[in-house]
Amino acid sequence: MEDIQAVKRVKTFILPDKCFENRVACAWRRGNKFSIYPRSQIPNKTTSESDNKTADKILVFNQEILLFTPILRKLVNEANGTFLSLKKVTETSKNTENQVEYLKLSRQYRSIIRVCIENLQEAGEKEEDAVARNNLLSYLTIFYSIECIWHLCEILYIDIIPGDIVLPFLLEWVRFHFPHHEQSAVQLLESCERGSEDNPDYWDTVVGMVVQGRVDVARALLKLHSAVDTNEFKLVDNSLRSMPVYSVYSGISTGEFTISWKHWQAECRSKLSSRLLAHQPQLELIMRIMTGDYSAFESIRGKYSSWFDVLGGWVMFTTPWARRRELGAAAAACAGLAVGGGGHLDVMVRAALEGDLYLVIHEIQQMADNGWFATHLTDVLLQCGKLHILDKHQTDVTSRLRDSLVLEYGSLLLEHQSLWPVGLSYLASVPDGARRAELMLERIPIRTEGKALRVVAEAKKYGLLGVAQSVCSCMSARALSRGAAGAALAWGARARSAAQCARAAHRALRAYCAGGALPAADLLLTAGATLLVDDTLLLLGKYCDFHRLYKSREFKKAAKLLVSLITSNIAPDYFWATLLLDALPLLETEEPVLSAADSYELMLCLELRAACLARPQAELLRLALARNLARTALHDVQHD
Structure with missing residues (x-):
């Protein structure tokens, strides 16, 4: 199956010029680029030079990077801030006491994705070009799937669920990501008209609210029916009203709730078997769903786009006390309702419910988001201590998997002209990242x-x-x-x-x-x-x-510094003339600033470097030095 999928992902290019018909070669360039070029043939001595010259061309191919789209830059930058915050939390504590912080950061990631989805929706509505609009819609599909799977993984592996009873959170996930019939329910309730059953979507909406666990909404919709005062409707309404709901804060143990629940379902089955609802098939269908009748769920499967829509209802009416680790059976049952093969999202959802994180990560790596999702989700799961991947030798390779994903994602960002500093922060968080960063950073244009x-x-x-x-x-x-x-x-x-x-x-x-x-x-x-x-x-x-x-006009300090430069002999030959001539103004000041010792030093250097100066310049400098010696001698006598 994987080989077939790989074949489907192959893209064929037709080379546009005759020069590529023979002896074509390929070479990798920087990053995700490679070049195709015709290999030069050995010139034939019998042909002229002009015949050997061909109009050779070089074709440059590069991978389309989704994350480099301008509208997604904000996603990359904001996710980087959350990634670094998670790294800081992990470094400050080596145990699992930061579970609340991990949950907070996971929700930050999801909020970033939601903002990205909203931006894509707004851009898609404003875009007039059909091709660009289709691209935005494809991006929307990708990030809808990302947010859906992230939310589910957060519930199953990151969130702190009291008593580990996952049903309320699972229902919330279904309602949020698969809100079928919600709009029609709102319209029906806003109209608040008796006889709403004439609306073609009425019964589908009522059943949909029951399947999503929105019992109060379903009861409100049933009261809009013209026959709401009949015994059949009162029977179903009473059953919905009396349905036990488990809460960890109610003071009832799981065992007591289980007994109460089974007793309630037994009453529902008794009402069904009494044939009191035989004349109301829709009410009978609702009662069958409440009893967890598999055939009832099969009958409504065609009303939904996927088996995820009925997952919460199936768990609610079969095993409402289910723990997270027990959802695999529910996933298998609901997936069995589907007709035909499951899609990519189906595989990921089922793998997450069954606890197969290796398959989840494998599948999300196939998404066209350039590794953003796989990198960040794997990092969060690893830091939470919920990710354990073993190779065929039963060796724990979890950290290596995470490091590999971070390394590739950071390297990808280093290819961008403005996102490369973000890529560096990712490479800095893995053991082999420094060497990769060094090799790539020095090649940035x-x-x-x-x-x-x-x-x-x-x-x-x-x-x-x-x-x-x-x-x-x-x-x-x-x-x-x-x-x-x-x-x-x-x-x-x-x-x-x-x-x-x-x-x-x-x-x-x-x-x-x-x-x-x-x-x-x-x-x-x-x-x-x-x-x-x-x-x-x-x-x-x-x-x-x-x-x-x-x-x-600090002439004495200037003179002292100049003498030290001349006597240090660090000046190159071509600069000696400049240094020596710079002494002339200092030798002609009103009061001498060069001592007799300094003058002797300059005379010695002048004789050694006389060839650097023209003869008139050398003579003028000698005269100035002699005069300065006389002035310093007279100055010393006057002060004595």
Whole structure:
């Protein structure tokens, strides 16, 4: 059966060009994309070069991702918040005392799904294009099924049910998801007219209310019948009114309720066998349903779209005291009412009622929601301690299953241009996620500096420092290639890459020597320990500091810093001329700012690096140094 279903899911593509008729190859690309291209043939030496050239094409195929539809983005983002909240609850407590929190978070997931369904309904009503409207309707079908199964799993595996009597919750599930005859019941009751049996939907509505356990509504509808005062109607009304209803808070034990219930049903059977309802077949049908007559349920099965509609009524009139683990028999009985094979939803509902969570997860993985449902439901069930999956060797693989689903779902989101940070949060919650995140994050297309900063921030957030450094290095190289030395310096400093910083610093110093301005001065003045990454970067940073001091007329500090730069010998050869000539204004100040020792140091450097300066410049600097020595000597004598 699975092989047949797999064959049905295969999609055939007709390649549109003749170049694909022979020697076609395929290659996977990034994410869910793959390319088909014609393999190049070996050129024939006897043919001309123009004959060997063909109009080859490359076809790119990618999987249609439902979750990437704009209207479903809110679903993805809000579900991520609930996923992280569940993770936090699990980490803060290692036992099952957080069952109330788990139930609360499960209901948050369902409310998110309901909002999504409402958005799809509104969009479908406004959409004018037929194709787009059909797509929205198909999305609606998917999420209706998701919400239905999630609600059922919540009742069976997550909710805290007093006494484990599941009937009230099961009836609520049926009424909420399969509200057949509800609208007609409302219309009939609003009209409140005696003789409503003339309405063609009257009896179907009454029976439907009884099957859904809405006894009060059924009694109110029966009172609209013109023959309500006859003995037959009073008999049925009395039976409905006296039907025992179990409540864990009533003070009656399950055994006492069972005795009371069986006694009530025996009375109903006695009334049936007395043939008092022979002249009212519809009332007789209602009484047969109340006695749990299987043939009565078979007779009404055709009025409903699925066997789920009668499930609550079957449990209510056969085993109203049933526990959750006892619903498998009821599911089998109701599923037997169906004509023909069951659909996909039928299989999931029956598997959930029978407690086969492995089959439930297997089936929901076949849904076209790209793994959203399987990932989050499996995560909730695992954290609640209700999921136990064994492989063929009877080894517990529950955690591995959950991790695998989360890993694939997070990887899928990483393919989207704006949802990739959400995908990272999923990968961070599984053991093998860090390596997967590292491989995928460094392959995200980055076209703007804002995107690069976001990638770096997210990488650091999850401890992927190698990715952060790699992105910064690439951005530094990219900035340097377009001549933006300041941006290159900033990115190189973020990467703490000595090579990138050195290249950017050299580019900046050469540009300054050619008459340009110093780049990223503000950055360099506040760089701090980052300047120690590379000597050239340190030189550039201190040189910017020298200019700041000079402009603020702090000449003594500027002179001291300049001398230290010259004597440290960290400047490249092409920058020596600039450093030496920067000493000239400091040598011509009104009061000497360079000491005799500083002057001797500069004279020594000048003689060693004289080739870097033109002869007139060197002579002028020698003269200025000699004059500064004389001034400092005279200044020292006057102060003595």
